[in-house]
Amino acid sequence: MERHLALIRLLADGQFHSGEAIARHLGISRVAVWKALRKSAEHYGLALESVRGRGYRLPASLELLDTERILASLSLAGRAGLACLEIHDQIDSTNAFLMREAAAGAPSGTACLAERQSAGRGRRGRVWVSPFGVNLYLSLLWRTPLAPSALGGASLAAGAVVANVLRTAGARDLALKWPNDLLWHGRKLAGLLLEVAGESQGPSHLVVGVGINLRMDPAQGSDIDQPWTDLHQVLDGRPLSRNELVARLLEALLAALETFGREGLEPFLDQWRRFDAFLGQPVRLLSGAETGTHRGIEGIHAGIASDGSLQLETADGLRRFQAGEVSLRP
Incomplete structure (x- = not known):
């Protein structure tokens, strides 16, 4: 496993590397290089180019996650709030990992990142497509004296914070879909x-x-069951450091959770509403059992209430909902 990662780190610059140089780097024979390269590329689901007389390379460069670069990009307050930073080249799920760590006593402020997830999860049991090295998979543990029932609005607070971080990084036309999807021109970004x-x-x-989604090849996202985009397209190809983005997100989320613990959702409501995707539009709200069907509750999206619930103007008047999934009504 270490050899696989060492090879990918060597090739991450996207430049050609000769078989001889790779053999020296790994301490293996020249004839063993191709086999080692092929196994590493297969292990991480990466394409590999080979050109006679030039060597081997990845089709595109990768900025792999780096603890030192992330920590160096944090402010003093950010470093103080971050108890532990775990980076894995592969993991089942960063959320599942931290839930296990939390049960074992991990401190508040523990963060987990992964280059790839083998069992990434979205809402309602969906699979989160998680190819190696091209996206961002981040989880953060926060401990609070509050009861679980008091944390319902945390999803909206976190969504508003993530949207604002990406807007500050140059992303425009972002929209939040209740309760916690981030869209760009109707396509899922985060x-x-x-x-x-x-x-x-x-x-x-x-x-x-x-x-x-940071910079994902269409083939890598072929299993995603809805229209999607990535930050590379949103930013029109302008470069954005993956490690610096991690630092910005950690900094903002750590601060937001502290604020939420003191003041609840109220400080984040206006921010969320500025990104509200479907305000004033006819929508359908599906429950878990109805997702994927044409049933559901139809109405005009009337924004979010102070407790984070969804408000719909329906034939029966204004109603509030604590859970479900919103889609535009045909």
């Missing part, structure tokens, strides 16, 4: 998955999971 556990009256712990 999503959040929040999971909570604890005593009925508190304390409890919350894991905030963030997945952002």
Whole structure:
């Protein structure tokens, strides 16, 4: 496994590397290079180019996650709030990992990142497509004396924060879809998955999971079951450091969770509403059992209430909903 990762790190610059140089780097024979390269590329699901007389390379460069670069990009307050930073080249799910770590006593402020997830998860049991090295898979653990029932609005707070970080990085025309999808021109750019556990009256712990498509090849996203985009397209190809983006997100989420613990959802409501995707539009709200069907509750999206619930103007008047999935009504 270490050899696989060492090879990918060597090729991450996207430049050609000769078989002889690779053999020296790995301490293997020249004839063993191709076999090692092929196994590494297959292990991480990466394409590999080979050109006679020039060597081997990845079709596109990769900025792999780097603890030192992330920490160096954090402010003093950000570093103080971050208890531990875990980076994995492969993991089942960053959220699942932190939920296990939380049960074992991991401190508040523990963060987990992965180059690839083998069992990435979205809302309602969906698979989160997680190819190696091209997207961002981040989870953050937060402990609070609050009861789990008091954390319902944390999803909207986190969504508003992520949208604002990306807007500050140059992304325009972003929109939030209740409760926690981030869209660009109607296509999914990012999503959040929040999971909570604890005593009925508190304390409890919350894991905030963030997945952002950064620069994904269409073939890598072929299993995504809805229109999607990535930040590379949103930014018109302008470069954005993956490690610096991680630092910005960690900084913002750590600060936001502290604010949410003190003041609840109220400080984030206006920010969320500025990104509200479907305000004033006819929509259909589907429950878990109805997702994927044509049933559901139809109405005009009337924004979010102060507790984070969705408001719909229906034939029966204004109604509020705490859960479900919103889609534009045909």
